[in-house]
Amino acid sequence: MSSHVTIQPKILYYGAPVVLLTTENPDGTTNISPISSSWALGEYIILGLGTGSQGLENLRERPGCVINLPDAGMWRQVEALASLTGKDPVPPNKQAIGFRYEKDKFAAGALTRLASETVRPERIAECPLQLEAEVRQIRTPEYAEGFAIVETHVRRVHAEEHMVVRERYVNPQAWNPLIYNFRHYFGLSEELGKTYRSET
Ligand SMILES: Cc1cc2nc3c(=O)[nH]c(=O)nc-3n(C[C@H](O)[C@H](O)[C@H](O)COP(=O)(O)O)c2cc1C
Numbered sequence: 217m218s219s220h221v222t223i224q225p226k227i228l229y230y231g232a233p234v235v236l237l238t239t240e241n242p243d244g245t246t247n248i249s250p251i252s253s254s255w256a257l258g259e260y261i262i263l264g265l266g267t268g269s270q271g272l273e274n275l276r277e278r279p280g281c282v283i284n285l286p287d288a289g290m291w292r293q294v295e296a297l298a299s300l301t302g303k304d305p306v307p308p309n310k311q312a313i314g315f316r317y318e319k320d321k322f323a324a325g326a327l328t329r330l331a332s333e334t335v336r337p338e339r340i341a342e343c344p345l346q347l348e349a350e351v352r353q354i355r356t357p358e359y360a361e362g363f364a365i366v367e368t369h370v371r372r373v374h375a376e377e378h379m380v381v382r383e384r385y386v387n388p389q390a391w392n393p394l395i396y397n398f399r400h401y402f403g404l405s406e407e408l409g410k411t412y413r414s415e416t
Contacts (some may be wrong), residue, residue, distance in 0.1 A: 234396050331370075
């Protein structure tokens, strides 16, 4: 067994799927925020957002959103959005790391708008999975300044037809999420096996 050392890591992003979160700006247009802090709890998706983001500001006022899931092949389009914010003026901490304001993130990421069915922000057509959701609660923990925990309830799920099995399942062989792994992008490798509860 290899030995371990204790470290003080600058980042702790140990590998999570990228989400392109769409939210509604004050003028009714749609903003896109790339994030990787998310997890599912039944039909609820919990998001971790920085308090300086336009996405969070939008969700505080207008609770509808779409959790768009890009596949691994979309990493360059995600990266094209990485230094952009929908917040004008750009907050000083983001100016310092090279962010600039961008009103039309669809154009910046070469992405296509698709109307949603149950919420106001648009979906991203290129994303194979699109979850329309509504904010249920936003918590700002006093132990961690600068972050918010956003609890959303998924109301409608859109999946590319070729990925769907027996109407209610997503075929994991057909879905290759984009993984953000210590600030590098990865896809998935070959399947290793499945859990005893798998029905596909
Ligand atoms: C791959 C990737 C993952 C990111 N993950 C998060 C995250 O989980 N939470 C977050 O608040 N910001 C995350 N960011 C940074 C946001 O994209 C950034 O805060 C941006 O300003 C959000 O856009 P907005 O200000 O228009 O909402 C991530 C950026 C990239 C490129």
